[in-house]
Structure formats: structure tokens, C-alpha cells
Amino acid sequence: MSRQQINQIKPLVSVIVIIVALFTTVFFQMEVRRMGYVVLRQTVQYKNLQDEYQLKSMRLARILRPDHLQSLAVNRLTMDEPQAGQIIHMSGDTVALRQ
Amino acid sequence: MAKPRIFFLFFSLLLAWGLVILRAAQLQILPDSRLAQLARRQYRTQIDLPARRGIIVDRNGKELAVTVPSYSLYADPKEIRSPRRFAWLLARHLGYSAKTIFEKIHDRDRRFVWLARHLRKDFVSSLTRLHLRGLGSVEESYRVYPDNGLLSQVLGFVGEDGSGLSGLELQYDHMLKGQGRKFILERDARGRPLLGDGKIFTDAPAGFDVHLTVDAELQFKLEQELMAAVRMHDADGAMGIVLDARNSDILAIATVPTFDLNRASQVTPGLWRDRVITDAFEPGSTIKSLVIAKALEAGITRPNSRYFCDNGRMKVDDRIIHEADHPFGWLTTSEILMKSSNIGAAKIAFSMGQDRVRQALQDFGVGSRLGVDLPGESPGILQRLPWRKHLLANIAFGQGVTTTPLQVAAAYAAIANGGILRSPRIVSELVNEETGETKTFETRDIRRVLTPDVASTMRLMLTMVTSKQGTGYDARVPGYPVAGKTGTAQKDVPGKGYVKGEYISSFAGFLPANDPRFVIYVAVDNPRHEYYGAQVAAPLFARVASFAVQRAALPPVLLTDNSILKRPKDLPGPPEQSIERIRAMTKVLDAEQQNRTPDFTGLTLRDLLNDVRGTPIHVLIHGHGTVSMTYPAAGAELPKDKRVYVYLEEK
Numbered sequence: 181m182s183r184q185q186i187n188q189i190k191p192l193v194s195v196i197v198i199i200v201a202l203f204t205t206v207f208f209q210m211e212v213r214r215m216g217y218v219v220l221r222q223t224v225q226y227k228n229l230q231d232e233y234q235l236k237s238m239r240l241a242r243i244l245r246p247d248h249l250q251s252l253a254v255n256r257l258t259m260d261e262p263q264a265g266q267i268i269h270m271s272g273d274t275v276a277l278r279q
Numbered sequence: 280m281a282k283p284r285i286f287f288l289f290f291s292l293l294l295a296w297g298l299v300i301l302r303a304a305q306l307q308i309l310p311d312s313r314l315a316q317l318a319r320r321q322y323r324t325q326i327d328l329p330a331r332r333g334i335i336v337d338r339n340g341k342e343l344a345v346t347v348p349s350y351s352l353y354a355d356p357k358e359i360r361s362p363r364r365f366a367w368l369l370a371r372h373l374g375y376s377a378k379t380i381f382e383k384i385h386d387r388d389r390r391f392v393w394l395a396r397h398l399r400k401d402f403v404s405s406l407t408r409l410h411l412r413g414l415g416s417v418e419e420s421y422r423v424y425p426d427n428g429l430l431s432q433v434l435g436f437v438g439e440d441g442s443g444l445s446g447l448e449l450q451y452d453h454m455l456k457g458q459g460r461k462f463i464l465e466r467d468a469r470g471r472p473l474l475g476d477g478k479i480f481t482d483a484p485a486g487f488d489v490h491l492t493v494d495a496e497l498q499f500k501l502e503q504e505l506m507a508a509v510r511m512h513d514a515d516g517a518m519g520i521v522l523d524a525r526n527s528d529i530l531a532i533a534t535v536p537t538f539d540l541n542r543a544s545q546v547t548p549g550l551w552r553d554r555v556i557t558d559a560f561e562p563g564s565t566i567k568s569l570v571i572a573k574a575l576e577a578g579i580t581r582p583n584s585r586y587f588c589d590n591g592r593m594k595v596d597d598r599i600i601h602e603a604d605h606p607f608g609w610l611t612t613s614e615i616l617m618k619s620s621n622i623g624a625a626k627i628a629f630s631m632g633q634d635r636v637r638q639a640l641q642d643f644g645v646g647s648r649l650g651v652d653l654p655g656e657s658p659g660i661l662q663r664l665p666w667r668k669h670l671l672a673n674i675a676f677g678q679g680v681t682t683t684p685l686q687v688a689a690a691y692a693a694i695a696n697g698g699i700l701r702s703p704r705i706v707s708e709l710v711n712e713e714t715g716e717t718k719t720f721e722t723r724d725i726r727r728v729l730t731p732d733v734a735s736t737m738r739l740m741l742t743m744v745t746s747k748q749g750t751g752y753d754a755r756v757p758g759y760p761v762a763g764k765t766g767t768a769q770k771d772v773p774g775k776g777y778v779k780g781e782y783i784s785s786f787a788g789f790l791p792a793n794d795p796r797f798v799i800y801v802a803v804d805n806p807r808h809e810y811y812g813a814q815v816a817a818p819l820f821a822r823v824a825s826f827a828v829q830r831a832a833l834p835p836v837l838l839t840d841n842s843i844l845k846r847p848k849d850l851p852g853p854p855e856q857s858i859e860r861i862r863a864m865t866k867v868l869d870a871e872q873q874n875r876t877p878d879f880t881g882l883t884l885r886d887l888l889n890d891v892r893g894t895p896i897h898v899l900i901h902g903h904g905t906v907s908m909t910y911p912a913a914g915a916e917l918p919k920d921k922r923v924y925v926y927l928e929e930k
Contacts, residue, residue, distance in 0.1 A: 216473050231348040231400070241342040241425035246499035258884050258903035258927070264756060264825035 324466040330457030331420060332441060333486035335434060335448075337495040338530075338707070342425060344434055344448070344540075349421035350403040352394040352414065356384045359413035369394065369414070372406055384413075396439070397421045422448075424540035430498055432534050432553035433653065433705070436543040444543075445551050447489060447706070450654050454709055457486030487709040487718070492528035497521060500826045501531040505801070508819045509535055512806035518555050519802070519819075520688045521827060524795035526722040527692045527701035529651075530827075532685075556651065559659040559681035563768030563812065564603070565787045565800075566640070566677035567624045568741060569690055571616055573639030574627050576733045582613045582740055588622040596669045600625055603767060603811070613740045617749040619765060621676040628675035633666045636674060642728045643690040643700060645682050650702045650723065657683050677768055684785075688800040690728075691763075691787045694737045695795035698729035738762050742792045754786055754817035756825045758835030762795075763788015763820065765812030770805060781805045786816035790824050791836050797827045864890050871896055876923055878913035879906045884927065895921045904929035 181189075242248070253259040306314070335344040352373075359365045362384050363377075370377035373395050383392045396419070403416045422437045435446020443452035464472040505517040521531040534554040538546040552558070574580040591606020592599060600622055607620050615623030628636050640646065646661030660681040662670070673679035685703060693700040702723040709718040729737070741762035744751040750765045766785035769777045785802035789795040799820055806815045828835075863882075867890045870877040877896070879887055883905055891898055899922060907928040911918065 213467075213473065217471065220471060234345070234347050237342065238345045238347050238423050238425055241345060244341065245426040245429070246496055247426075250499075255902065256900055258900075262829055264821060 322465050322467075323463055324470065324472055326462045326464060326472060328460040328462070328484060329420070330459045330484040330486055332422065332437075333455040333457065333488040333709075333711075335455075335489045335491065337491050337493050337498075339494065341495045343430060343491070343495065345423050345425065346420045347423055348400070349397040349419050350400055350416050351396040351398065351419050352403060352406065352416050354384050354392045354394055355413045355415065356387050356389050356392060357413075359384055359411075365411055365413065368409060368411065369406070372402075426495070426499075427539045427541060428537040429495065429502065430493060430532070431537040431540050431543075432551060433493075433532055434540060435551075436540050445654070446553065447491075447653070450652060451487075451489055451706070451709070454487040455489065457484050457711075460484050485711065485713045487711045487716075489706055490708045490710060492523070492530065492705055492707050493532070494530050494830070497827060497830055498531040498533065500830075501823055502533045502535060502537060504819055504822050504826075505533055505535040505803075508801075508803050508806075508815065512803060512809060512815055514803045514806040514815075516554070516804040517802065517819075518558075518684050518804070519823065520555050520684055520800050521823065522688050522692050522703060522798040524692055524695040524789050524798045527689060527696075527703045527798075528707070528722070529703050529705040530797070532705070553653065553655065555684045556653050557655045557657050557683070559657045559683050559686075560783055561678050561680065561768040561771055562682045562687055563677040563766030563783065563785060564619045564621075564624075565687055565691075565764045565766035565785055565812075566645075566680065566682070567616060567619065567675065568694065568737065568764050568787075569643045569645075570624060570628055570631070570636060570639055570675050571612060571740075572694060572729055572733060572737045573635065573642065574631050575612075575736060576729055577631065577635060579630050579635075580612050580627055582736060583611050585609050585611055586615065586623050586626045588615075588620050588626075591622070593622045593625065593672075595625070595672050596667060598669045600669075600672055613743055616740050616764065617743045617746070619744075619750045621672075624675040625672035628671050629668075633664055633671050636671060637661065637664060637666075640674070640680065642726065643693065644686050644725065645680060645690075649685060649689055649725070651685060652704070652706050652720070656685070659683055659686055677766060681771075684800050684802055687785075687787050688798055691789060691800065692798040693728050694734050694741070695762075695789040695798050696734075697731045698727055698734040700725045700728050738792050738795070741788065745788075750811075750813045751786065751788070751817050753813060754788060754820045754824075756790060756821050756828065759790045759824075759828055759833070760792040760836060761788055761790045761821075761824065762792035763817075765817055766802075767810065767812045782810040784810055784812045784815035786812050786820040788820060788824075790828065791833070793836060796831065796833060797824060799824055799827070860886070860889070867891060867896070868894060871917070871921075874917050876909060876911045876913055876915050876917055879909055879923075879925060880913065882906045887925065897922050898925050899923070900925050900927065902927040 332346040334342055334346065336342055354365070356362070362381055365384065366377040366380040369380055373380070380394065383394065394414075407414065407416055420441065422441065424434065424436070433446050435448035435450075436444055437448050438444050441456075443449035443455065448455065466472050501519050501521060505519050508514065509517050517535050519531070519533050520529065522528065523530055532553070532555050534552070536550060538550045543551070571580070575582070587609050588602070588607035590608060591602045594600075602621055603619060605618075607618060607623065610618065610620055610623050612623075612627065614620070615627065631639070640661055646659055648656045648658045650656075662679070666674070670679050689700060689703055702725055704720060704722055706720055708720060711717070741764060742760055743749055744764055745754050745761045746752065751761070751763050754761050754763055754765075764787055766783075766787065768783045768785070770781040770783055772778050772781075783802055783804055784806055785800065787798075787800045789798040801816050801819045801823065803815050803819065809815055863886070867877040871894050877890070879890070882890070884900065884903070887898065887906060896917070897920070901924065904927045906925055908926050910924040910926075917923070
């Protein structure tokens with residue numbers, strides 16, 4: 181291309197560059213805005229999961245309450261409470277102190 | 280003629296447009312605070328993040344108080360077009376009558392009325408989908424106590440606004456509450472906030488979590504045994520506390536009857552009181568240990584020093600002092616403790632003098648607060664000097680002075696740990712899960728009250744109380760030496776004096792006596808029929824203590840042949856399956872294949888589970904013993920889900 185032709189194209193290129201830059205700026209701003217909405221959806225979902233976790237923790241704590249476990253052990257598993265002084269298990273080779 | 284009209288029109292339009300352009304330029308370029316504020320209101324929104332109330336957990340991390348999200352419904356009466364229709368539509372879902380709802384919303388001047396609080400999210404969502412104008416929902420948080428009545432008086436509860444009203448919820452309210460946060464963000468035309476940083480919502484603020492020294496399992500056992508004792512002896516109530524002997528940490532603390540913390544507002548306020556901390560009453564003979572310990576410390580008496588106990592009747596001033604049960608002649612100091620002689624204790628107090636006795640009790644914490652981190656601690660009453668001789672005698676065996684169960688337990692812990700009085704601790708630390716900040720509460724020594732030698736001597740003397748000749752024989756725990764003292768105090772009602780026939784039975788002690796781990800104090804208020812500490816409180820102590828040592832897996836100190844199980848290799852192997860068992864299992868398979876309920880009658884649970892293993896039959900067990908009946912009955916058609924309800928009964 182000759183210098184004269186380049187000089188003739190320059191204004192057109194400048195306008196094209198400016199238009200592309202403006203469109204790109206607008207596009208990125210739109211992307212930022214869109215990502216903001218995505219983040220908002222994710223935070224709402226995260227909060228919902230947190231709430232669900234708290235509810236489930238509470239339900240687990242209710243299941244593990246001592247009176248419930250005792251009721252299950254006695255009624256469902258037919259277990260007995262240990263007697264006072266009952267030794268549940270001992271191991272070892274040496275005999276313990278005789279009384 | 281036409282030309283001037285054209286010019287006039289041209290300049291008019293020019294002027295009008297010029298004004299418009301100037302006005303636009305003024306609005307766009309020149310600053311205007313009022314317009315800027317209006318604009319900000321349009322595109323900004325405030326987000327409030329309330330802090331989640333911290334949880335309370337026991338020493339093993341088990342949740343005792345938790346906060347869960349909840350949703351509450353409100354109405355804006357001004358926005359409601361048809362209040363009757365609104366009330367009718369909601370009544371079906373909320374369970375109220377339409378009239379009740381209408382009465383709340385008929386006043387058009389009100390802009391906010393609660394309709395229902397603390398509902399589930401899915402339920403509220405179903406109501407908001409009705410798109411009723413004037414109906415709104417707000418997210419709140421709701422306090423739940425998963426264990427219902429466990430540790431009820433100590434935990435306390437919160438009010439409707441989420442603030443603590445009693446117990447630890449009140450004591451640590453400012454730490455549990457946390458700090459909410461407010462954010463001002465830009466929003467779009469639909470009101471959605473424009474986030475630059477999602478962490479704003481993910482890092483929800485939270486209060487501090489409270490970690491207790493209490494063991495929930497031990498707490499449950501203590502409450503269960505206290506309730507059983509109340510029922511057995513037809514008593515008015517009972518109290519108990521278990522301390523860690525080494526550092527006076529509170530492992531369990533109970534006042535019965537308890538109440539359901541989730542329904543605290545529906546019970547009598549008298550039940551909210553933690554009597555272990557708040558109620559001071561005459562401790563009875565449990566105080567003798569403290570007086571005698573200090574007498575030993577001062578060299579005024581020795582374990583074998585002898586005192587004549589006046590054959591059960593001693594005149595002091597114008598009063599007569601009697602023994603609780605048997606009259607005694609000559610007793611040593613150890614025997615005075617072992618047999619709980621009032622006259623013997625009085626004589627030791629006389630030899631100490633009122634100043635020394637008062638100082639002795641003060642040293643052990645009587646008459647002052649121990650500084651436990653629970654609200655409402657009572658200091659008890661220790662009368663000022665001078666004392667009449669009769670009062671001195673009474674105080675020696677625990678009348679004429681008032682103490683709380685906490686004070687007695689802490690005093691016995693001082694004997695158990697070698698002589699140091701410590702402030703009992705119930706909160707070990709506060710932890711903020713969000714920031715990671717931790718505040719730890721260390722054990723606090725108050726003072727040394729005994730030398731280690733005297734403490735050791737006292738432990739030995741108190742062990743004799745649980746011997747065959749002692750009043751605390753029923754406080755024994757097989758395998759572990761127990762040291763302690765019984766107490767039987769007449770009940771003093773304010774304004775009435777001593778009430779005839781009403782007593783408080785108590786036992787204070789620790790085990791294993793050679794290396795104490797647990798200090799336990801139990802008291803039963805006004806037991807009917809039997810009332811001595813030896814009969815009522817000592818067995819109660821034994822049951823609680825037995826559980827405590829089993830839970831801690833403490834190896835027994837005292838062993839007999841009965842305590843030792845054979846080593847596994849000496850045990851016989853599992854029995855081979857008998858022909859009868861194999862035939863029974865085959866019958867079950869046959870019945871199942873014909874879609875009939877097998878006959879399980881008479882089987883033990885072990886045989887039943889063995890027989891159904893590998894088959895699609897799913898048994899649901901109720902009761903214990905052997906199988907008495909099933910549903911469906913034997914031979915009936917099996918249901919589609921193959922579930923069979925099996926009822927067991929003891930023969």
C-alpha cells in the first residue's frame with residue numbers, strides 16, 4: 181500500500197478502533213453485571229445450604245439425645261443398663277490385685 | 280407578511296428548545312444534592328445481616344442449644360384489599376380461625392402485624408405463592424434445645440426477641456448474640472443487589488459458641504437418678520452436682536424437677552431456678568468434715584483423740600443436744616465422723632472456739648460466693664460473732680448455718696485435691712467459628728485451706744464413713760474406695776422455723792478415695808417415709824458415682840475374683856448350629872416364598888434375627904424377651920413391603 185492510501189484509510193481505522201473499544205467496554209461491563217447476578221444466585225444457594233446444614237445438625241442432635249438413645253437401646257436392641265460395679269471388659273495377662 | 284410569521288415561529292421554537300437544552304445541561308452538569316439523594320435512593324439498597332446466635336455445646340461437642348433459621352409471616356393491613364377474603368384464605372393454612380386473623384388485620388392504620396412466627400421455609404414459600412397482597416415474610420432465627428429438659432436450669436432460655444432470659448443464655452447473652460452487619464449496595468431496576476464480592480453474604484456474622492465443662496451423658500444420668508429418688512421417696516425435689524476432683528470443673532449439675540426448654544414460658548417460673556447455685560439451706564452433718572479438718576490442721580485434735588459423747592444427751596446453755604440416732608459413749612475423732620456424732624462434733628468445736636470455727640467455715644467458702652459463672656449464686660449465711668455456745672454446737676453439725684450444694688461440693692473437692700479451694704468452672708471457652716477468636720477460662724484457685732497431709736488424713740477418715748460401721752455404707756461402689764459424709768438436716772422454712780418431719784437428706788463424697796476423680800454431692804428435699812442421708816442420699820450417690828467411673832473407664836481399684844472375666848482364648852467358641860435351628864430357618868424361607876408370615880412365636884431375639892437374615896422379611900421389634908405375637912399373624916399374607924411387627928414379652 182502506498183503512503184497516500186494509508187493516510188486515506190487512517191481516519192476510517194481510527195473510527196473502527198474507537199467503535200470496537202466502546203463495544204468492548206460495554207461488553208465487559210455487561211459481563212461484570214452478569215457475573216454479579218451469578219454470584220448473587222450462588223450466595224443465595226450457599227445460604228440455603230447453610231440453613232439446611234443447621235437444620236440437619238439440629239435434627240442429628242435430637243436423635244443423639246441421651247434419653248432417645250437409652251430408649252432405643254432398651255426397647256429396640258433389648259440391652260440392659262450396666263449394674264453398679266459391673267466390669268464390662270478386662271484384658272491383660274497378669275492377674276490383677278486379689279482382695 | 281408570511282416572512283415575519285415564519286421568523287416568529289422559528290425563534291419561538293429556538294427559544295423553547297434552547298430552554299430545554301439549558302435545563303438538561305443544568306441537570307446533567309450542575310450539582311444538586313436533592314436530586315442526587317433521590318437518585319441514590321433509586322439505585323441503592325440496604326442489606327441487614329443479623330448475627331446468628333452462638334451455640335452451646337458440652338465438653339464433647341454435643342449441641343445443647345442451637346439456632347436454626349425460621350420464617351415469620353406478617354401482614355400490612357393497609358395493603359390488603361379484601362381483609363375477609365385474606366383472613367379466610369390464610370386461616371385454612373395457619374390453623375387459626377378466620378375471625379382471629381381478621382381481628383389482627385382489620386385496622387387499616389397499622390402497617391405491620393405478626394400473623395405467625397417461626398415457621399418452616401417450605402411452608403412459608405407455599406403461602407407466599409398465593410400472591411396475597413399485603414402478606415410478607417421475614418427471615419428470623421429460632422432457638423432450639425435438642426435435649427428438651429437436659430441441663431434446663433443452667434442453660435436457661437431466650438425470649439421472643441432472641442435475648443437470653445435466664446441461665447447461661449442470660450449470663451453470656453452479649454457474647455452469644457454477636458454483631459449484625461449492614462451493607463449499602465447498588466441495586467438494579469428489579470431491586471436485586473449488585474454484588475462485587477460474594478463474601479458479603481457467605482461470611483454471615485455469628486456470635487461466640489459457648490463450650491461447657493459439662494458431660495451430657497453424665498448430666499442425663501444424674502437427672503435420671505435424682506428423678507428416680509424423688510419418685511421413690513415421694514420427695515419435693517432433689518439437687519446434685521458432680522465436680523472433677525482435680526480442677527473443680529462442673530461435670531454435671533442438676534435440679535429436679537426439670538422443664539422442657541422449648542416450652543419454658545409455659546411452666547411455673549419456680550422451676551427455672553437452679554437450686555444448686557441459688558438455694559442455701561442447712562447442710563447438716565456434711566459440714567462436720569470441714570470443722571474436723573480444720574481442727575486437725577490446727578493440731579487441736581488428732582484422728583485418734585477421744586471424746587466422751589455424753590451417752591447421747593448433752594446440755595448446752597439452756598438446750599439439750601441429742602444424737603441423730605444412737606447414743607454414744609467414748610469415740611475417737613475418726614469415729615465421730617464415721618458414726619456422725621453430733622455431740623462429738625460439738626465438743627471438737629468447743630475446743631476450737633467460735634473464732635476458729637467461723638474462720639474454718641469461711642476458709643472453705645461458706646458465707647461467700649465462689650464466683651461460678653452462673654447467675655444468681657447465693658453466698659449462704661454464716662452468722663457474725665459472737666455466737667452463743669448453743670449456736671456453736673449447732674453449727675458444728677450443720678444447723679444454724681446455710682450453704683448451697685455448690686459450696687459443699689467445692690469444699691469436699693478441696694479435701695479431695697490435696698487442700699486447695701477452687702472456683703468451680705462451667706464454661707471452659709468461648710469460640711467464634713467465623714473469626715477463629717477463642718477466649719479460654721482457666722481454673723481459678725481461691726486459697727489453700729488444708730495442707731496436703733491433713734487433706735490426705737481426711738480422705739482416709741472419710742473412707743471409713745463408707746465402711747460397715749459407718750453411716751455411709753450404702754454409698755459404696757464395688758471396686759472403688761469411696762470417701763464421704765452423710766447429712767440429715769431439719770428443714771428450715773423462712774418465717775416458720777424448723778418444720779417437724781421435714782428433712783433434707785444429703786451425701787457429699789468423692790471416689791476413688793486414693794486418687795479422687797469425681798466429687799459428688801446429692802440432696803433430696805423432704806423425702807417422705809425414710810429421711811436419713813444414709814437411707815436416701817447414700818444409695819443415690821452410689822448409683823451416680825458408679826456411672827461416672829464406668830463412663831470414664833476408670834480401672835477398678837478393689838478387685839475380687841468376681842470382677843475378672845476370663846481371657847478370650849479361655850472362653851468356649853460359638854455353638855454350632857443345631858439341626859433344630861437349621862430346620863427353623865428353612866421353615867422361614869418356605870413361608871416367605873409362599874408369601875406367608877412365618878411363625879416366630881417363642882423365639883428369642885437372637886434366633887429371630889438369625890432366621891430372617893438373608894430373607895426379604897423386615898422385622899420391626901418392640902419390647903424384650905421372647906416373641907409373643909406378630910402382625911401380620913403367623914400364616915397370614917405378607918404385606919407388599921415385607922414388614923412384620925414383632926412383639927416380645929418377658930416370660
